[in-house]
Amino acid sequence: MKRVHVLLFSVLILLLGITVAPLAAQDEGPCPQMGGTFTFGVDSMIPFDPLTSNSDWSYYVITNVFSMLFRIESGQPVPDLAESWDISEDGTVYTWYLRPGMMWHDGNEIFAEGESREVVASDVVYSLMRSVEDTGSMLPADMRQVFESIEAVDDYTVVLTLNAPDAIIYDKARGLTMTPIIPKEAVDFYGDEFGLHPIGSGPFEFVSYSPDEEVVLTKNEDYFIEPCLDSVVVKVMPDVSSAMIALEAGDIDWWGSVLPGDDYDRFNGDDRFQIINFGCPVETRITFSVNQAPFDDVRFRQVMAVMKDGQAINAALRGSTHVHGGGTAGPGVAGYVEDLYDTYYTYNPDLAKQLLDEIGIVDTDGDGLREWEGENMVIPMYSGNSAPFPDYVAAMVDAAANVGLTIEPVITDFGTFSATRNNGEWGIYQEAGWCGEGGTNSLWGEGGFASPLGYADDQIFEWLAQAAVEMDEAAREEQLQNATKRIAELYWDPSYGFFNIFTVKRSYVKDFFGGEWTLNLVTEDHNVWIAEDER
Amino acid sequence: MAEKVIKLNVGKEKVAKSNSTSLTSITWRQIKKNRLAILGAITLLLLTLIAIFAPIISPYNPYETNYSSVKKPPSAEHLLGEDELGRDVLSRMIYGTQISLLIGVGVVAIAMTIGVPLGAIAGFYGGISDQIIMRIVDILMAFPFIVLAIAMVSVVGPGLLNMMLILGGVTWIWYTRLVRGMVLSLREADFVVAARALGASNRSIIFRHLIPNVLGVVVVQASFSVAEAILASAALSYLGLGAQPPTAEWGAMLSSAKEFMRTLPVMSIAPGIAIMITVLAINFIGDALRDALDPTLRQ
Numbered sequence: 001m002k003r004v005h006v007l008l009f010s011v012l013i014l015l016l017g018i019t020v021a022p023l024a025a026q027d028e029g030p031c032p033q034m035g036g037t038f039t040f041g042v043d044s045m046i047p048f049d050p051l052t053s054n055s056d057w058s059y060y061v062i063t064n065v066f067s068m069l070f071r072i073e074s075g076q077p078v079p080d081l082a083e084s085w086d087i088s089e090d091g092t093v094y095t096w097y098l099r100p101g102m103m104w105h106d107g108n109e110i111f112a113e114g115e116s117r118e119v120v121a122s123d124v125v126y127s128l129m130r131s132v133e134d135t136g137s138m139l140p141a142d143m144r145q146v147f148e149s150i151e152a153v154d155d156y157t158v159v160l161t162l163n164a165p166d167a168i169i170y171d172k173a174r175g176l177t178m179t180p181i182i183p184k185e186a187v188d189f190y191g192d193e194f195g196l197h198p199i200g201s202g203p204f205e206f207v208s209y210s211p212d213e214e215v216v217l218t219k220n221e222d223y224f225i226e227p228c229l230d231s232v233v234v235k236v237m238p239d240v241s242s243a244m245i246a247l248e249a250g251d252i253d254w255w256g257s258v259l260p261g262d263d264y265d266r267f268n269g270d271d272r273f274q275i276i277n278f279g280c281p282v283e284t285r286i287t288f289s290v291n292q293a294p295f296d297d298v299r300f301r302q303v304m305a306v307m308k309d310g311q312a313i314n315a316a317l318r319g320s321t322h323v324h325g326g327g328t329a330g331p332g333v334a335g336y337v338e339d340l341y342d343t344y345y346t347y348n349p350d351l352a353k354q355l356l357d358e359i360g361i362v363d364t365d366g367d368g369l370r371e372w373e374g375e376n377m378v379i380p381m382y383s384g385n386s387a388p389f390p391d392y393v394a395a396m397v398d399a400a401a402n403v404g405l406t407i408e409p410v411i412t413d414f415g416t417f418s419a420t421r422n423n424g425e426w427g428i429y430q431e432a433g434w435c436g437e438g439g440t441n442s443l444w445g446e447g448g449f450a451s452p453l454g455y456a457d458d459q460i461f462e463w464l465a466q467a468a469v470e471m472d473e474a475a476r477e478e479q480l481q482n483a484t485k486r487i488a489e490l491y492w493d494p495s496y497g498f499f500n501i502f503t504v505k506r507s508y509v510k511d512f513f514g515g516e517w518t519l520n521l522v523t524e525d526h527n528v529w530i531a532e533d534e535r
Numbered sequence: 536m537a538e539k540v541i542k543l544n545v546g547k548e549k550v551a552k553s554n555s556t557s558l559t560s561i562t563w564r565q566i567k568k569n570r571l572a573i574l575g576a577i578t579l580l581l582l583t584l585i586a587i588f589a590p591i592i593s594p595y596n597p598y599e600t601n602y603s604s605v606k607k608p609p610s611a612e613h614l615l616g617e618d619e620l621g622r623d624v625l626s627r628m629i630y631g632t633q634i635s636l637l638i639g640v641g642v643v644a645i646a647m648t649i650g651v652p653l654g655a656i657a658g659f660y661g662g663i664s665d666q667i668i669m670r671i672v673d674i675l676m677a678f679p680f681i682v683l684a685i686a687m688v689s690v691v692g693p694g695l696l697n698m699m700l701i702l703g704g705v706t707w708i709w710y711t712r713l714v715r716g717m718v719l720s721l722r723e724a725d726f727v728v729a730a731r732a733l734g735a736s737n738r739s740i741i742f743r744h745l746i747p748n749v750l751g752v753v754v755v756q757a758s759f760s761v762a763e764a765i766l767a768s769a770a771l772s773y774l775g776l777g778a779q780p781p782t783a784e785w786g787a788m789l790s791s792a793k794e795f796m797r798t799l800p801v802m803s804i805a806p807g808i809a810i811m812i813t814v815l816a817i818n819f820i821g822d823a824l825r826d827a828l829d830p831t832l833r834q
Contacts, residue, residue, distance in 0.1 A: 312602035
């Protein structure tokens with residue numbers, strides 16, 4: 001009888017083991033908890049056409065709706081649409097092998113439900129050529145410079161030929177890092193409004209976009225990795241203080257835009273939150289319409305640089321995230337010049353007044369305001385409306401008043417600011433951003449992001465072009481530093497200093513890699529999920 | 536005949552003046568009885584004095600930055616602390632009084648300048664001019680005025696002057712509607728018939744007889760509108776659509792202070808209370824004026 005009991009007990013244990021073992025294994029799998037909505041906030045958002053979208057936060061959506069050849073994680077490429085790739089010995093020919101079975105999102109005006117088609121090599125060729133052929137596109141300057149041709153060998157093989165190796169092809173947000181693959185039929189159908197109806201093959205499908213409100217994405221069941229999340233909601237929250245309250249209340253799970261210094265101090269060390277460092281310091285700067293007088297005079301640009309106490313302003317407004325220095329490349333990034341700020345941008349209002357006198361911008365009627373072309377000089381200063389940019393403008397107004405100039409603030413939403421800048425309107429622009437060594441090239445290189453304002457210098461173009469194809473790190477460092485110093489000598493971008501970019505998420509968001517300009521919610525290494533029981 | 540008309544008009548003016556004085560004294564007597572109105576008037580007077588003498592009483596330059604001392608709580612040197620750029624909050628509050636009162640009065644002046652004559656024309660002439668004016672009013676009244684103002688600011692751009700013009704441009708309808716109704720009831724009144732019989736032109740009847748007779752009610756509306764304008768301008772500035780940095784305007788100060796609401800609440804509380812006190816004071820006066828000028832409410 002006892003034997004029977006032992007036998008029965010053993011069978012029970014075995015059955016229990018068979019039942020529970022897979023569940024236990026599932027808990028340790030990529031999605032310990034499936035489903036849920038990941039809600040995050042950003043301070044601005046513009047439409048999602050990769051050709052024209054120049055907002056880092058819009059790229060959070062773009063990189064999840066569209067698949068790309070590859071994604072970057074911790075500085076290394078990980079496969080996405082391309083399963084694998086070969087690089088020729090001289091670094092000029094890339095052969096991309098595409099993943100079969102990647103389908104365009106369906107249930108939309110282009111691809112009816114169940115009537116989608118496969119993403120093939122010709123789509124990759126179309127997507128890249130669309131950016132190459134449009135000189136105003138967001139294609140990074142280094143890639144534009146070395147691009148030779150792209151060809152679809154068959155449905156799953158693409159060959160990209162460069163005229164020289166691209167040293168920063170995998171750099172953050174540069175090179176080929178951002179290669180959203182788009183369907184030609186959608187662009188043909190929607191035209192300029194494609195950005196409002198993005199159709200891709202990425203891990204999440206676009207559902208809706210309410211400008212200045214929210215973007216809704218839903219899981220793409222056909223993606224080659226099943227996303228753990230059911231949906232993603234992006235809230236547009238220009239008021240950062242409200243966003244911080246929403247984060248604390250759990251209304252948003254991640255604040256994807258820049259975390260203010262005060263809030264960094266508040267969240268740091270709190271178990272309920274996790275602070276994420278973007279990994280490279282970013283400069284706050286001003287730029288000008290340099291091809292228009294008097295900004296075409298280097299002395300006037302120098303006035304703008306030294307009339308303000310940039311470091312003090314940056315330290316006041318960025319708090320503990322402030323980092324001393326200047327230049328597009330910050331500490332730890334190729335091209336960083338340690339003494340750049342102290343050499344060129346040190347506060348010196350007396351020098352500013354002297355230079356203005358030399359230029360002939362003087363106060364002739366004794367009202368304390370300097371005149372230019374017969375009238376008191378009033379300079380518009382354009383800025384986005386999210387904090388702390390308006391405060392930088394206020395600081396500039398005060399600095400200008402101290403040397404007899406009047407700055408008239410023009411604070412608008414980011415979209416209007418961006419359009420004004422792209423039109424090259426006369427005035428000063430309050431800016432920040434760009435990190436990674438490719439940033440210098442993307443911003444100041446030929447056809448780069450600064451070009452709509454008239455920035456062009458052959459010597460800088462040449463150094464940056466050389467650096468983009470220079471595989472020797474020391475030589476590349478020198479070329480980038482040369483370019484950085486010349487940019488400073490020309491007073492192209494008077495600096496306030498750097499700030500470290502931090503974002504903050506709730507601790508119940510798991511397996512989250514962070515931003516780094518692209519947002520990889522689903523890759524072979526990471527699949528973000530929400531621990532609902534920890535909410 | 537012309538001489539006679541002139542003489543008669545002069546006579547009428549004298550009568551009107553005598554009536555006006557009588558009304559004024561009645562109104563004043565009524566207001567004096569209202570303690571809240573007196574409190575409001577004293578507060579408003581104080582605010583006006585603060586605005587006028589801001590450069591003298593302000594302890595610091597409201598726009599002067601001090602980056603070595605930012606986001607500081609109240610102290611003996613800075614009674615309301617220092618903001619994110621090291622500017623003295625009290626000084627900015629004092630200068631903010633100038634801007635807020637200017638906005639309140641300016642917006643109402645713009646709105647009255649447009650709204651009162653249009654209302655009088657619509658009420659007096661009736662017909663097609665009434666139809667056109669009142670349909671425009673109806674359309675504009677279909678939108679909450681703050682939403683309309685936000686939409687218009689986003690078109691013409693933010694700024695103090697733009698904000699005043701826009702707020703005036705969307706609130707004139709209140710006066711038009713009010714004045715039209717009053718004029719409709721007055722246009723057949725004896726004094727209008729008499730003026731017409733004496734050969735007065737329509738223009739003269741509207742501007743010399745009708746409008747002066749509705750001004751009492753318009754003043755009551757204006758007193759409330761000043762408060763509305765101050766609140767609306769604070770709201771627009773709070774949204775970044777009104778006064779631009781570094782202008783010391785209460786709404787704009789409130790907007791930038793919200794970033795530091797947890798760490799430096801006084802930066803938010805001070806402009807908030809200032810707005811509340813000003814609006815309350817003006818509303819007390821408006822209430823008293825309404826009570827005094829309305830015979831049915833008169834004690």
